[in-house]
Every structure is written in C-alpha cells, then in structure tokens.
Amino acid sequence: MDTGPDGYDRRVPDPAVLVRDLVKRYDGRAVVDRVDLVAERGAVTAVLGPNGAGKTTTVECCEGLRSPDAGEIRVLGLDPVDDARDLRPRVGVMLQDGGLPTGVRAGEMLRHVASMYAAPRDVGELTERLGLGSFARTTVRRLSGGQRQRLALAAAVVGRPDVVFLDEPSAGMDPQSRHAVWDLVRELRANGVGIVLTTHLMDEAEDLADHVYVVDHGRVIASGTTRALLAGDDRRESGGSARTVRVEAEPGLDLAALRRVLDDLTGALPNRPADTLTDAAWSVSEPTPGSYALVGPATPRALAVLTTWLADRDVLASRVTVGTRTLEDVFLDLTGRHLR
Amino acid sequence: MSTTPDDAAVAAAYQAHTENSADGPHGEASPAWRRVVAQTGFETRMILRNGEQLLVTIVLPVMLLLGLVLTSFVDLDTGGASRVDFVTPGVLALAVMSTAFTSQAIATAFDRRNGVLRLMSTTPLGRGGLLAGKVLGVLAVEVVQVVVITLVALALGWSPDLTGLPGALLAMLLGTAAFTSLAMLLAGTLRAEGVLAVANLVLVLLTVGGGVLVPAAQLPGALEHVAVLLPSGALGEAMRGALLDGSVPAFSVVVLLAWTAALGWGAGKLFRWH
Numbered sequence: 049m050d051t052g053p054d055g056y057d058r059r060v061p062d063p064a065v066l067v068r069d070l071v072k073r074y075d076g077r078a079v080v081d082r083v084d085l086v087a088e089r090g091a092v093t094a095v096l097g098p099n100g101a102g103k104t105t106t107v108e109c110c111e112g113l114r115s116p117d118a119g120e121i122r123v124l125g126l127d128p129v130d131d132a133r134d135l136r137p138r139v140g141v142m143l144q145d146g147g148l149p150t151g152v153r154a155g156e157m158l159r160h161v162a163s164m165y166a167a168p169r170d171v172g173e174l175t176e177r178l179g180l181g182s183f184a185r186t187t188v189r190r191l192s193g194g195q196r197q198r199l200a201l202a203a204a205v206v207g208r209p210d211v212v213f214l215d216e217p218s219a220g221m222d223p224q225s226r227h228a229v230w231d232l233v234r235e236l237r238a239n240g241v242g243i244v245l246t247t248h249l250m251d252e253a254e255d256l257a258d259h260v261y262v263v264d265h266g267r268v269i270a271s272g273t274t275r276a277l278l279a280g281d282d283r284r285e286s287g288g289s290a291r292t293v294r295v296e297a298e299p300g301l302d303l304a305a306l307r308r309v310l311d312d313l314t315g316a317l318p319n320r321p322a323d324t325l326t327d328a329a330w331s332v333s334e335p336t337p338g339s340y341a342l343v344g345p346a347t348p349r350a351l352a353v354l355t356t357w358l359a360d361r362d363v364l365a366s367r368v369t370v371g372t373r374t375l376e377d378v379f380l381d382l383t384g385r386h387l388r
Numbered sequence: 389m390s391t392t393p394d395d396a397a398v399a400a401a402y403q404a405h406t407e408n409s410a411d412g413p414h415g416e417a418s419p420a421w422r423r424v425v426a427q428t429g430f431e432t433r434m435i436l437r438n439g440e441q442l443l444v445t446i447v448l449p450v451m452l453l454l455g456l457v458l459t460s461f462v463d464l465d466t467g468g469a470s471r472v473d474f475v476t477p478g479v480l481a482l483a484v485m486s487t488a489f490t491s492q493a494i495a496t497a498f499d500r501r502n503g504v505l506r507l508m509s510t511t512p513l514g515r516g517g518l519l520a521g522k523v524l525g526v527l528a529v530e531v532v533q534v535v536v537i538t539l540v541a542l543a544l545g546w547s548p549d550l551t552g553l554p555g556a557l558l559a560m561l562l563g564t565a566a567f568t569s570l571a572m573l574l575a576g577t578l579r580a581e582g583v584l585a586v587a588n589l590v591l592v593l594l595t596v597g598g599g600v601l602v603p604a605a606q607l608p609g610a611l612e613h614v615a616v617l618l619p620s621g622a623l624g625e626a627m628r629g630a631l632l633d634g635s636v637p638a639f640s641v642v643v644l645l646a647w648t649a650a651l652g653w654g655a656g657k658l659f660r661w662h
Contacts, residue, residue, distance in 0.1 A: 111510055112510070113506050113509070113510065113661070113662075114662075132514065133514065136417065136510060136511060136512045136513075136514060137415050137416050137417040137512045138415040139510065141507065141510040141511075143503045143506060143507050144503075145502065145503040146502070146503060146507075147502065147503035147504050147506055147507025147508070148502065148503075148504065148507070149434065149499060149502065149504045150498070150502060151434050151437060151438055152430070152433075152434065160426060160427075160430050161511060163418060163422065163423070163426040164417060164418055164423050164426070164511045164512045164513050165416065165417060165418055165512060166416035166417060166418050166419075167416065200507075203507070207415075207511070207512070208415065209415070210415055
C-alpha cells in the first residue's frame with residue numbers, strides 16, 4: 049500500500065470534504081439542518097444560497113471554527129476539531145470578513161502567514177499573480193474591498209493547501225480581480241486541490257464550479273453537477289436547446305392552456321395524451337405570482353405564439369426575457385424567491 | 389449524476405502536487421518555535437507602530453513620571469524617600485497595566501471583531517500559538533517600556549534598591565499574568581467599542597484610586613482597604629516593596645496569583661472567538 053506517514057492511502061484519497069447530517073443550532077434554532085455535502089479533490093464545489101442560508105456556518109464547521117451539534121465532518125479524512133493540528137497545515141481558509149489585521153501592510157501580512165508553513169508558495173510569485181504588488185506597502189486599513197479579498201485569498205493559498213475554503217471570494221471585487229481569482233482557483237483545481245466556495249453570485253458558481261449545492265434555510269434543496277442543475281430536468285432532452293423564457297404579467301394565467309399552445313407549435317409530440325406532463329416539450333410554471341418561467345425550445349415563432357396568446361387575453365406583459373437557464377432560475381424555481 | 393472526476397487523474401495530479409520536490413515538502417507547518425517567534429514579532433510591531441497604543445504604553449507613564457517627580461501638584465508622603473525613588477516603582481506598575489491590560493484588551497477585541505483571531509487559528513499557528521505570541525508580545529513591549537522609564541528615572545536621580553530587582557521582575561511577571569487574563573476576559577466577551585471604553589476607563593480609575601501610583605495606605609476612606617485587594621494595588625505594593633525596601637510583600641503575591649487564577653479561569657470559560 050502506498051500509504052503516507054499519516055496512514056491513509058494517497059492513491060485513493062479521501063474526498064476533500066465529507067459532510068453528513070450536519071446540524072448547527074444557534075440559540076436552539078437550527079441554522080444548518082441536516083446538510084450532506086461531498087467535495088472532491090481536484091474539483092470546485094460551490095455552496096450557493098441567499099444570505100442567511102447557513103453557507104458560512106457550514107463552512108466554518110468544516111474549518112474547525114465551530115463545533116457541530118450533530119452529524120459528521122471529515123476533511124481529508126480527518127476531523128476538523130479533533131485533528132486540527134494535522135489539518136491546519138493542509139487547509140487554506142479565506143473568511144468572509146477577511147480576518148486581516150488592519151494595522152499591518154499587505155505584503156507584511158502575507159509574509160507573516162507564509163512563515164507559518166514549512167514550504168510556502170513563493171510570496172513574490174503569488175503577489176504578482178494576484179496583483180498585490182501595487183498595494184503591498186499599504187496598510188490593510190486603507191485597502192479597497194477587492195484588494196482585501198485578493199490579499200485574503202493569497203493568505204489562504206500561500207501554504208500550498210490540499211483543501212481551500214473560500215467564503216464569498218468575489219465579494220467587492222472588480223471584474224478584473226475576479227478573473228485573476230478565478231484563474232488561480234482553476235490552477236489549484238488542476239493541481240488536485242479541493243476547493244469549496246460559498247457564493248450568492250450565480251455567474252461565479254456557473255463559471256467555476258464543477259458541483260453545486262443549493263442551500264436555503266439551512267438545508268440542501270438541490271445538488272448536482274453545474275451542468276445537470278442548469279439543464280433542469282428531463283425536458284432538456286427536447287433537442288438540447290431548451291431556454292427559459294421569463295414573463296412578468298398579471299398573476300393567475302392559465303398555465304395548462306399556455307403550455308398547450310406552445311407544445312402545439314413545437315409539434316414535437318403530436319399524439320401525446322392531453323394531460324401527460326412528462327412528454328411535454330414545454331414546462332410552464334409560476335414560481336411567484338405574476339412571474340412565469342417557460343422552459344422549452346424558445347424559437348422566434350414560439351415567442352410570437354406567446355405574445356399572441358397574451359394579446360388574445362388582453363394581457364400586457366411588463367417584461368419578457370429569453371435566456372438559457374441560470375442558477376438564479378434554478379433557485380427561483382425551487383424556492384419561489386430571488387437569490388438576492 | 390455522479391461528478392467524481394476521474395479518480396486516477398486526480399490521484400496523479402494530487403501526487404504531483406504533494407511531491408513537487410522542487411518546492412520541497414508540502415502541507416507541513418514550520419516549527420512551533422518559529423511560528424511563535426513570528427507571531428511575537430508581529431504583535432510587538434503592531435503595538436509599537438500604533439500611535440494610540442504608544443500613547444498609552446510609553447508616553448502616558450513617562451509623562452506621569454516627569455509630572456510627579458518634577459512638580460508637587462500631587463502631595464505625596466514618600467516616607468523619607470526621594471520623590472523619584474518613591475514614584476518610579478508605581479510608574480513601572482502602571483506601564484505593566486497599560487500594556488498587559490489596556491493595550492492588549494483593545495488589540496485583541498478588534499482582532500476578534502475583524503476575524504483575525506479566527507483566521508490565524510486556522511493557520512498552523514493555532515489558538516495556542518496565537519495566545520503565546522500575544523503574551524510574549526506583551527512582554528517584549530514591557531521590555532521597551534522598562535528601558536525607557538528606567539532611563540528617564542535614572543536621569544531624574546533614581547537609585548533603586550538593587551537587591552529588589554529579582555522581586556520587581558517577579559512582581560511584573562505576576563502583574564502581567566493577572567492583567568493579561570483580565571484583558572482576555574474583556575476582549576473575549578464584550579464588543580470591540582465596549583472594550584475600548586472599558587479598558588481605558590478601568591486604567592484611569594485604577595491609576596487614580598487603585599493603589600498603583602499612590603500607596604493604598606494613603607488613599608481616602610474605605611479605598612485604602614479595597615485597593616490592597618485589587619490587582620493594581622497588589623502590583624503597586626509589590627513594586628514599591630521590591631525597589632524601595634528590597635523585598636516583595638507575600639500578601640501582594642498571593643493577591644496577584646489569586647486574580648490570575650480567577651481571571652484566567654473566567655477568560656478560558658467565557659472567551660468567544662466569534
């Protein structure tokens with residue numbers, strides 16, 4: 049067996065993070081309620097949800113900063129609290145509030161964190177990589193939000209960790225910094241590092257993550273590969289060109305009737321029984337009153353049918369948008385609420 | 389919908405990552421002593437670089453020393469000793485309080501609020517290393533204070549009882565332990581702004597009526613009996629005993645030890661990292 053000094057087999061590594069039935073209560077209220085999560089090495093796992101969903105608490109339990117009330121957590125096969133001494137050198141953490149002392153210079157802070165490791169990354173290379181050079185001699189107090197975030201990320205990865213936890217890494221960043229950060233995250237992934245990031249930014253999860261856990265009210269309400277989540281359900285099979293048409297109009301429209309006219313146009317399944325949803329080309333729903341999600345082959349003609357159908361009912365849509373399904377749509381469909 | 393990436397590919401990349409010999413060992417902490425030394429230097433620089441902290445820890449004690457020795461606004465019964473011999477031990481006691489208590493309470497409270505304590509506790513430094521770095525940082529600042537205050541006092545004609553130096557050193561260490569414990573108790577339980585106010589207020593109150601500069605026996609009314617039981621009074625008496633008479637009163641040592649035990653226990657129990 050090719051086991052390391054710590055006794056586990058390095059050829060078939062434990063997942064980066066394994067969370068089972070995690071429960072964490074504050075004042076008796078469960079903010080994390082039986083969460084299951086697996087983050088693989090060499091992959092980016094996003095925990096997506098609105099503020100207050102329990103993302104940060106979940107991640108802080110994995111970092112050993114909070115003790116779970118119930119459930120099990122394994123990071124690299126080890127317990128974050130009991131095995132903290134062994135895990136700390138192998139786990140990089142970027143906190144949501146940064147955790148940077150305000151009185152030190154940026155470069156000094158990074159060198160200080162690097163000094164905690166036997167073989168840290170080259171601080172100069174990392175500084176250049178994340179564009180920290182321009183403010184290396186500025187005190188943390190005077191840095192912008194994005195500059196602080198980049199410094200905090202540098203501190204999280206300077207020890208060459210096997211697992212990295214990034215809590216809202218792009219908050220307050222300009223687009224340019226964001227791409228520098230995303231590039232670094234992709235490089236870590238290519239090196240086999242397991243990355244867990246929390247975010248309420250759809251594009252971050254969509255562009256970066258291999259796997260997404262959608263959380264709300266302390267529970268995982270959906271999970272899967274990013275691709276699978278965006279594809280939605282089996283209606284994806286209708287030619288692979290499913291798009292979401294969002295309509296905002298008066299509430300209470302006849303969803304079944306609308307679906308029928310759209311399906312009739314598509315003509316994909318002319319002989320299907322009238323009420324069989326599963327074979328329909330279109331899915332039509334009203335996640336919140338007056339806000340409709342139409343998922344299907346959104347051709348120009350389909351849009352014309354939609355607006356004609358609305359016109360026949362004397363309904364003026366205040367908004368019609370066509371786009372591929374986003375994680376925002378996924379979230380909206382699951383909860384009836386917007387992420388932000 | 390399993391997303392497990394190709395196991396073999398990941399294992400290979402991981403192996404390359406961990407065994408990247410050009411970069412040396414990986415996933416290892418630096419030696420414990422190096423981490424603590426680094427944190428000590430870091431903490432010390434932070435305090436000595438911060439204007440407000442410098443004001444409380446260096447400028448304030450030196451000003452009090454000069455004011456009490458060179459002017460007679462405050463009527464002191466020196467018991468036959470020169471004013472500078474009488475005042476300097478108390479100023480050294482105050483210096484310990486300002487660094488171990490006020491400065492440390494405020495710094496730790498803001499570190500706690502800004503997440504610095506949590507972040508550093510996730511690095512190989514850990515909570516133990518962080519605490520060790522803070523305590524050693526306090527001692528390092530105290531060395532600077534003692535040097536500055538001693539030089540000023542000597543210039544003013546101070547001639548301490550040299551046989552009392554070990555005793556004075558012991559008193560300062562015990563005082564540091566008691567007041568650092570109090571600092572941690574405050575910093576770990578109150579909001580940062582609250583700590584800022586309380587830590588400064590307590591320093592002023594103890595300086596005026598806590599038996600630090602003016603011996604407890606010379607304080608008015610019941611304060612005389614209360615002050616000897618306070619850590620400030622015990623530290624003041626111990627410093628004066630050592631540097632004026634060459635011996636530390638055992639009672640003061642007991643009081644400081646008792647405060648350290650009680651406050652340390654409280655801080656260990658109640659300190660909140662979040």
